Amino acid sequence: MTMDALLSRLKHYAEITDGEMLTLSGLPTTVLHRAAGQTLVTIGEALQNVFVIEDGWAMRHRMLSDGRRQILNFMLPGDCFDLQAVVRAKADHSVTTITPVRLRAVSAGQFLAALRADAGLASAFWWTAVQEESILREQIVRIGRRSARERVAHLILELHRRLMRAGVADQHSVVLPLTREVMADALGLSPVHVSRTLSALRARKLITTDGRTIGLLDPIGLARLAQFSDAYLHLDETMRLPAEFA
Amino acid sequence: MTMDALLSRLKHYAEITDGEMLTLSGLPTTVLHRAAGQTLVTIGEALQNVFVIEDGWAMRHRMLSDGRRQILNFMLPGDCFDLQAVVRAKADHSVTTITPVRLRAVSAGQFLAALRADAGLASAFWWTAVQEESILREQIVRIGRRSARERVAHLILELHRRLMRAGVADQHSVVLPLTREVMADALGLSPVHVSRTLSALRARKLITTDGRTIGLLDPIGLARLAQFSDAYLHLDETMRLPAEFA
DNA sequence: CGTCCAATTGAGGTACTTCAATGGGTGTGG
DNA sequence: CCACACCCATTGAAGTACCTCAATTGGACG
Numbered sequence: 001m002t003m004d005a006l007l008s009r010l011k012h013y014a015e016i017t018d019g020e021m022l023t024l025s026g027l028p029t030t031v032l033h034r035a036a037g038q039t040l041v042t043i044g045e046a047l048q049n050v051f052v053i054e055d056g057w058a059m060r061h062r063m064l065s066d067g068r069r070q071i072l073n074f075m076l077p078g079d080c081f082d083l084q085a086v087v088r089a090k091a092d093h094s095v096t097t098i099t100p101v102r103l104r105a106v107s108a109g110q111f112l113a114a115l116r117a118d119a120g121l122a123s124a125f126w127w128t129a130v131q132e133e134s135i136l137r138e139q140i141v142r143i144g145r146r147s148a149r150e151r152v153a154h155l156i157l158e159l160h161r162r163l164m165r166a167g168v169a170d171q172h173s174v175v176l177p178l179t180r181e182v183m184a185d186a187l188g189l190s191p192v193h194v195s196r197t198l199s200a201l202r203a204r205k206l207i208t209t210d211g212r213t214i215g216l217l218d219p220i221g222l223a224r225l226a227q228f229s230d231a232y233l234h235l236d237e238t239m240r241l242p243a244e245f246a
Numbered sequence: 247m248t249m250d251a252l253l254s255r256l257k258h259y260a261e262i263t264d265g266e267m268l269t270l271s272g273l274p275t276t277v278l279h280r281a282a283g284q285t286l287v288t289i290g291e292a293l294q295n296v297f298v299i300e301d302g303w304a305m306r307h308r309m310l311s312d313g314r315r316q317i318l319n320f321m322l323p324g325d326c327f328d329l330q331a332v333v334r335a336k337a338d339h340s341v342t343t344i345t346p347v348r349l350r351a352v353s354a355g356q357f358l359a360a361l362r363a364d365a366g367l368a369s370a371f372w373w374t375a376v377q378e379e380s381i382l383r384e385q386i387v388r389i390g391r392r393s394a395r396e397r398v399a400h401l402i403l404e405l406h407r408r409l410m411r412a413g414v415a416d417q418h419s420v421v422l423p424l425t426r427e428v429m430a431d432a433l434g435l436s437p438v439h440v441s442r443t444l445s446a447l448r449a450r451k452l453i454t455t456d457g458r459t460i461g462l463l464d465p466i467g468l469a470r471l472a473q474f475s476d477a478y479l480h481l482d483e484t485m486r487l488p489a490e491f492a
Numbered sequence: 493c494g495t496c497c498a499a500t501t502g503a504g505g506t507a508c509t510t511c512a513a514t515g516g517g518t519g520t521g522g
Numbered sequence: 523c524c525a526c527a528c529c530c531a532t533t534g535a536a537g538t539a540c541c542t543c544a545a546t547t548g549g550a551c552g
Binding site: 044060062064065068069070072084086087089090092093116119123126127129130133134136137138139140141143144145146185187188227231232234 | 369
């Protein structure tokens with residue numbers, strides 16, 4: 001029985017992480033632990049592994065020579081990355097941990113062999129690539145055509161949705177392990193202005209902030225302000241497997 | 247003999263377009279012609295086909311409800327897109343022609359079958375996906391952390407490189423069928439400021455403009471100003487086949 | 493209890509936007 | 523063949539949304 005049938009049949013039952021799918025499929029994986037602020041992938045180096053984040057946050061980013069930094073996107077528990085390793089690409093950006101991270105690594109060669117052998121596994125990972133690319137595109141819209149308030153509100157809502165899916169956020173609040181500076185480098189703003197913008201959202205009674213926790217006081221108002229629609233996250237189309245396989 | 251061996255063996259001989267690769271592999275393809283300004287893919291619709299642009303320009307873009315538009319990237323001759331169709335994804339953005347376009351369409355199902363049957367073909371198209379995603383990431387850096395001058399210079403250089411690869415630009419000039427408004431929506435600027443910025447680049451003797459043609463007076467100065475490095479285009483790693491197969 | 497880092501707020505500067513007027517190029521109809 | 527309309531690019535002038543610099547505060551940690 002291929003994973004394909006399994007996946008489609010059991011799709012709506014429960015969630016299963018990509019890392020668990022890999023072990024399910026009998027692939028040899030290595031579990032790694034990294035402290036916060038460690039570099040996982042350095043720009044320019046040949047990609048050797050496909051990774052799945054099991055716990056913690058990481059980010060993709062690029063630096064300009066004068067110190068400016070742009071964060072491309074955040075990687076959350078359950079996200080997998082560097083599928084490009086299967087064609088032996090060189091990294092065109094770096095990946096760094098934001099919190100302590102537990103992750104699973106699979107050698108690119110073995111991963112590719114598994115994809116070829118199992119169409120369902122290939123389909124599942126293709127979906128993750130579709131989702132990630134879509135998140136990148138939304139990031140372009142966010143930075144290119146939204147105001148600071150819209151950007152901040154939009155990012156909060158995206159991370160909330162994604163963390164909900166990963167099962168590490170509740171309905172009305174979200175813990176973001178991000179400094180104002182990190183948010184700024186993700187949103188193309190200055191840290192000072194991120195702080196001001198959050199103050200403005202608080203003043204409008206859309207959110208509360210308490211340390212790293214953001215309370216969603218008025219999710220509907222926030223979504224309207226940001227013109228947030230979660231279609232780009234392709235949430236309905238996520239591959240799922242029943243909990244008994246976890 | 248698989249395409250894999252063929253591709254790797256003949257990689258450095260000559261160029262061949264993705265569309266030609268598809269016919270080489272015996273896939274049934276349809277050639278379509280579209281006028282300028284026509285919609286190829288509408289946001290929300292299910293993707294049915296994988297496309298290869300044979301001639302002309304197109305763009306991916308998203309609209310906000312109040313009319314703001316963000317162009318995500320430009321698609322040039324030789325580019326292929328909507329590989330996501332193979333997992334039956336819904337379009338999360340629209341695709342529109344900029345000039346009259348000739349393109350080749352392959353049904354997603356047949357395309358997927360071909361990828362499964364031919365590892366070399368799969369590898370070649372995986373490369374195109376890697377390149378396109380990398381271009382999206384560079385677009386994020388460009389919009390998020392570069393000044394208007396840097397953005398304009400950087401975009402000109404990217405398009406010049408890509409058009410050189412496609413064989414439709416010479417060393418010292420490039421024809422961009424783009425209005426100031428289109429450039430602005432790609433760069434997250436206003437049309438007026440794009441015009442001013444081009445004037446500034448002209449005043450610095452970095453470029454000339456004449457209608458839709460941009461002359462590269464000082465490519466090195468331009469690249470230094472924009473901090474342009476073409477590593478992200480993965481040019482060395484493009485799949486190639488000899489001209490005799492065209 | 494001092495140190496350090498992050499967040500916040502104020503004040504002033506700048507890069508970009510918006511509105512508006514002008515001119516060039518092109519296609520069209522009289 | 524010219525007159526007109528239309529679109530696009532350019533430039534000026536004024537406004538605004540950000541940025542930078544700087545000072546203050548509060549929390550975490552040794």
